Amino acid sequence: MKKSINAYDVAKKAGVSQSTVSRVLNDYQFIKKETKEKVLKAIEELEFTRDEIARSLANRETRTIGLIVGDITNAFFSESAKVITRIAQENDYNVILCNTNHDEESLVQYIDSLKGQRVDGIIIAGADKDNKKIRELFDQHFPVILYNSIIEHDKANYVAVNNYQGARLAVEHLYELGHRDIGYIAGPEKYVTTHLRNIGFESALTHYNLKLNPNFVYTDEFLYEKVYAFTKKLLRQPERPSCLFVASDQMALAVLDAASSENIEIPSQLSVIGFDNISLAGNSYIGLSTVAQPMKKMARLALENLIVIMERKSNKEVSTLPVQIVLDAEVFSRKTTGVR
Amino acid sequence: MKKSINAYDVAKKAGVSQSTVSRVLNDYQFIKKETKEKVLKAIEELEFTRDEIARSLANRETRTIGLIVGDITNAFFSESAKVITRIAQENDYNVILCNTNHDEESLVQYIDSLKGQRVDGIIIAGADKDNKKIRELFDQHFPVILYNSIIEHDKANYVAVNNYQGARLAVEHLYELGHRDIGYIAGPEKYVTTHLRNIGFESALTHYNLKLNPNFVYTDEFLYEKVYAFTKKLLRQPERPSCLFVASDQMALAVLDAASSENIEIPSQLSVIGFDNISLAGNSYIGLSTVAQPMKKMARLALENLIVIMERKSNKEVSTLPVQIVLDAEVFSRKTTGVR
DNA sequence: CTGTTAGCGCCTTCAA
DNA sequence: TTGAAGGCGCTAACAG
Numbered sequence: 001m002k003k004s005i006n007a008y009d010v011a012k013k014a015g016v017s018q019s020t021v022s023r024v025l026n027d028y029q030f031i032k033k034e035t036k037e038k039v040l041k042a043i044e045e046l047e048f049t050r051d052e053i054a055r056s057l058a059n060r061e062t063r064t065i066g067l068i069v070g071d072i073t074n075a076f077f078s079e080s081a082k083v084i085t086r087i088a089q090e091n092d093y094n095v096i097l098c099n100t101n102h103d104e105e106s107l108v109q110y111i112d113s114l115k116g117q118r119v120d121g122i123i124i125a126g127a128d129k130d131n132k133k134i135r136e137l138f139d140q141h142f143p144v145i146l147y148n149s150i151i152e153h154d155k156a157n158y159v160a161v162n163n164y165q166g167a168r169l170a171v172e173h174l175y176e177l178g179h180r181d182i183g184y185i186a187g188p189e190k191y192v193t194t195h196l197r198n199i200g201f202e203s204a205l206t207h208y209n210l211k212l213n214p215n216f217v218y219t220d221e222f223l224y225e226k227v228y229a230f231t232k233k234l235l236r237q238p239e240r241p242s243c244l245f246v247a248s249d250q251m252a253l254a255v256l257d258a259a260s261s262e263n264i265e266i267p268s269q270l271s272v273i274g275f276d277n278i279s280l281a282g283n284s285y286i287g288l289s290t291v292a293q294p295m296k297k298m299a300r301l302a303l304e305n306l307i308v309i310m311e312r313k314s315n316k317e318v319s320t321l322p323v324q325i326v327l328d329a330e331v332f333s334r335k336t337t338g339v340r
Numbered sequence: 341m342k343k344s345i346n347a348y349d350v351a352k353k354a355g356v357s358q359s360t361v362s363r364v365l366n367d368y369q370f371i372k373k374e375t376k377e378k379v380l381k382a383i384e385e386l387e388f389t390r391d392e393i394a395r396s397l398a399n400r401e402t403r404t405i406g407l408i409v410g411d412i413t414n415a416f417f418s419e420s421a422k423v424i425t426r427i428a429q430e431n432d433y434n435v436i437l438c439n440t441n442h443d444e445e446s447l448v449q450y451i452d453s454l455k456g457q458r459v460d461g462i463i464i465a466g467a468d469k470d471n472k473k474i475r476e477l478f479d480q481h482f483p484v485i486l487y488n489s490i491i492e493h494d495k496a497n498y499v500a501v502n503n504y505q506g507a508r509l510a511v512e513h514l515y516e517l518g519h520r521d522i523g524y525i526a527g528p529e530k531y532v533t534t535h536l537r538n539i540g541f542e543s544a545l546t547h548y549n550l551k552l553n554p555n556f557v558y559t560d561e562f563l564y565e566k567v568y569a570f571t572k573k574l575l576r577q578p579e580r581p582s583c584l585f586v587a588s589d590q591m592a593l594a595v596l597d598a599a600s601s602e603n604i605e606i607p608s609q610l611s612v613i614g615f616d617n618i619s620l621a622g623n624s625y626i627g628l629s630t631v632a633q634p635m636k637k638m639a640r641l642a643l644e645n646l647i648v649i650m651e652r653k654s655n656k657e658v659s660t661l662p663v664q665i666v667l668d669a670e671v672f673s674r675k676t677t678g679v680r
Numbered sequence: 681c682t683g684t685t686a687g688c689g690c691c692t693t694c695a696a
Numbered sequence: 697t698t699g700a701a702g703g704c705g706c707t708a709a710c711a712g
Contacts, residue, residue, distance in 0.1 A: 020682060026707085
């Protein structure tokens with residue numbers, strides 16, 4: 001295989017030194033116009049493209065970030081990924097996609113791999129509550145930002161929605177529709193997100209003086225099939241909730257699926273409210289009521305702030321205040337919730 | 341910032357040469373056990389992780405692939421991405437996610453960027469019919485595989501479903517349900533996929549001696565809003581089709597949305613059949629009838645074959661036969677199609 | 681304004 | 697079984 005042409009080849013062809021080629025490539029100001037043109041011409045003729053790997057090695061920056069998500073097929077994550085990749089492209093960053101399937105071990109593996117790959121920074125969407133590895137990252141001042149997660153750490157960077165308030169809003173919405181027997185598809189407690197939603201949920205129950213039937217609560221994994229099976233079983237019970245607060249739209253889809261398969265009409269026989277406001281929720285064929293996260297804004301804030309952090313680091317600036325942003329949630333009432 | 345520790349530091353600590361460290365890292369066979377252990381211990385103590393960037397530069401391989409998709413929020417793509425990232429992780433490859441938003445210019449930009457990044461290979465999902473840049477890639481024997489696309493090129497690698505046959509199956513399904521006035525949400529003709537579906541569709545119409553009302557055909561972009569608007573308008577017309585073949589499930593969701601907003605009942609007033617069989621289609625709350633692609637199988641085949649191609653290249657093996665796989669489609673009849 | 685030179689951290693012959 | 701030395705292609709002082 002013929003070896004690829006490099007900056008030396010260009011230099012030779014243009015009759016200059018290799019460093020001049022490098023200067024042209026980097027838009028260095030003080031270059032004679034003619035020299036620059038010669039180089040540019042040589043580059044064109046040789047179809048030269050600079051080796052970003054070598055550049056990274058010399059530069060100590062890769063212009064690559066890692067994006068770790070729990071499940072890319074969850075629309076909340078894929079919609080976020082879309083925003084993030086777009087902004088990344090605008091800023092000349094590459095995005096390495098890491099899908100953990102909500103598996104902690106995989107998360108850790110990915111973090112190590114990304115560090116070996118010398119990525120400039122990492123966005124972690126779907127961190128568990130107390131991940132040692134992630135704390136380490138913050139301890140080491142590695143540029144990381146949590147997306148839709150929070151970790152108690154004085155140097156932690158995060159952008160998240162107010163999950164606590166969001167959960168309260170959900171209960172409020174259901175309560176005002178006359179519901180008193182509320183079921184809760186919570187998902188696993190180990191995530192920060194779900195944890196906070198749990199606390200918010202409980203506090204709202206207390207507020208309204210409602211009591212929770214423990215049989216009405218799902219705290220297992222996010223898996224579609226499991227949620228589906230649980231809901232199906234729940235709905236067959238003689239005593240069942242009149243409504244369900246579901247901690248993610250993705251799971252809410254499984255709930256609707258289960259209800260539909262049991263011929264339970266929504267919302268007359270069962271109200272369902274989700275969380276996230278994935279774009280499908282707004283589809284009027286589905287019309288999922290939900291607690292909305294300002295997803296686009298969050299995604300933008302996450303990456304833009306990460307970029308600031310990364311650049312600060314590459315300029316060897318002293319670390320400044322951590323980025324800790326919490327945005328408000330908002331209820332969208334659609335077709336799947338109705339008066340009791 | 342203190343510089344990161346490298347193999348020399350490890351070597352010094354272990355009292356060996358750097359090349360020995362390198363050998364340990366690469367599982368070179370002929371190393372004395374004790375030496376190896378010394379090195380391993382030093383690595384551990386220093387928390388050394390090798391710099392994959394430097395390794396890539398020396399090695400001329402990055403163990404990174406590019407995954408170019410039209411729209412990651414389309415479940416067909418995100419579900420494919422999930423499979424691909426998993427298999428990539430199993431094989432120690434990183435995946436750079438490139439979301440083109442179905443924009444050709446963006447596609448070209450991404451290809452250039454990935455080549456500069458020296459990725460070992462590229463998977464392109466959603467290629468347009470006659471993209472020069474992609475042809476170039478094949479001309480240059482760059483490891484690329486098209487996913488769910490086909491290009492007429494003797495060296496082209498691709499894994500795709502039989503779109504032609506799939507479209508025929510859709511028409512057959514509708515025909516057998518008694519439908520004669522078929523509408524077609526085709527999407528833009530410029531993609532290979534859609535192009536072949538178009539041909540298949542037309543051939544089926546001919547076969548059944550059906551004629552197509554040109555007003556019943558949508559050939560604009562994949563954008564949700566546009567499909568929604570078109571469908572809404574179409575359904576308000578006094579003369580409208582009794583059923584719709586929609587060239588992707590993603591668009592079918594927009595169609596259902598529009599129908600629902602017009603209070604048109606599905607399937608009694610309008611049958612809808614999609615294409616892809618995204619997992620949501622199987623959700624019984626939605627129950628979208630569709631032409632299924634064997635997505636998981638396709639994704640696996642695409643990456644596994646790409647890996648073979650990449651390894652072949654790094655071993656400087658002569659190029660062999662191109663990978664050209666076409667799988668069968670299959671109709672899944674669910675809730676959105678019914679007898680006329 | 682431009683060339684020279686020394687790295688960046690690793691891999692890989694070649695000798696020993 | 698190990699060490700020495702020369703790349704991989706680029707950047708970044710430092711001279712001139």
